[in-house]
Amino acid sequence: MTADETGRAHRREAITELGDALRTLVEHATTTEVPTGDLLRAAAEIREVTARLGDRVRDRSTLSSADDLLGGVRMFNPVTGAGSALAPPLQIEVVAGVATGRCTLGRAFEGPPTFAHGGVSAMLLDQILGHAVVASGNPGMTVRLDTTYRAPVPLLTPLLLTAQVQDVAGRRVTATGTIATEADPGTPLVTATGTFVGLRAEQTHRLFGKLLRADP
Numbered sequence: 001m002t003a004d005e006t007g008r009a010h011r012r013e014a015i016t017e018l019g020d021a022l023r024t025l026v027e028h029a030t031t032t033e034v035p036t037g038d039l040l041r042a043a044a045e046i047r048e049v050t051a052r053l054g055d056r057v058r059d060r061s062t063l064s065s066a067d068d069l070l071g072g073v074r075m076f077n078p079v080t081g082a083g084s085a086l087a088p089p090l091q092i093e094v095v096a097g098v099a100t101g102r103c104t105l106g107r108a109f110e111g112p113p114t115f116a117h118g119g120v121s122a123m124l125l126d127q128i129l130g131h132a133v134v135a136s137g138n139p140g141m142t143v144r145l146d147t148t149y150r151a152p153v154p155l156l157t158p159l160l161l162t163a164q165v166q167d168v169a170g171r172r173v174t175a176t177g178t179i180a181t182e183a184d185p186g187t188p189l190v191t192a193t194g195t196f197v198g199l200r201a202e203q204t205h206r207l208f209g210k211l212l213r214a215d216p
């Protein structure tokens with residue numbers, strides 16, 4: 001490992017540590033019933049820490065120094081990113097074209113009481129369908145996502161997601177996926193069909209050219 005790679009690995013570990021702390025903070029902030037005065041004290045303390053993190057920030061068109069765009073490392077992806085306070089995070093692996101994802105949604109993801117928000121389910125499915133699409137060798141962006149909600153997705157319950165590509169027609173790729181519980185993987189709670197479109201070179205250049213040139 002070069003010194004640069006070692007530095008980057010340490011930074012990723014630190015970002016993951018911070019992400020873990022933030023996710024716990026979000027979960028506790030969502031569920032706490034401490035006295036009102038404690039809420040106000042906590043808010044003041046959190047603002048102090050926040051100011052320290054804000055000392056040096058990247059702008060919108062700069063990648064995180066810990067990311068590797070072409071290598072698929074996105075530390076702050078809101079679904080899979082270990083550094084994201086918003087991500088469950090969903091852990092995805094792809095074997096023989098089938099993407100499998102695992103996560104447990106905390107109470108910050110609640111929609112109907114005790115169950116996950118429908119938009120969160122769609123977000124998880126968009127991501128895992130995207131991984132199956134990338135693994136098929138036909139990367140593209142989502143242009144359509146149809147979700148069918150068959151049964152509510154329980155919170156605080158290990159979930160199992162799967163996705164695979166069904167069809168590739170020119171630039172258009174169709175993929176399907178499901179959310180189930182790990183305990184009952186044969187009963188889909190939410191299913192989705194997504195259409196992804198591969199970008200033409202001119203589109204890639206227009207949308208991401210600056211980022212790709214900057215990626216080390």
Ligand SMILES: CCCCCCCC(=O)SCCNC(=O)CCNC(=O)[C@H](O)C(C)(C)COP(=O)(O)OP(=O)(O)OC[C@H]1O[C@@H](n2cnc3c(N)ncnc32)[C@H](O)[C@@H]1OP(=O)(O)O
Nearest residue numbers: 126127130131134141142143144170171172195197199203
């Ligand atoms: C590992 C990483 C995983 C990441 C997972 C997350 C993925 C995401 O969330 S991506 C973010 C959300 N998506 C976006 O922002 C994309 C927004 N859309 C766009 O920018 C444009 O539609 C773009 C650039 C993708 C394609 O534009 P353009 O080249 O003009 O497409 P266009 O020529 O109209 O259509 C191409 C093909 O797709 C089809 N298509 C386009 N839109 C749709 C649609 N809504 N439904 C079905 N088919 C569609 C067209 O019919 C056409 O098919 P065919 O070639 O067979 O005739």
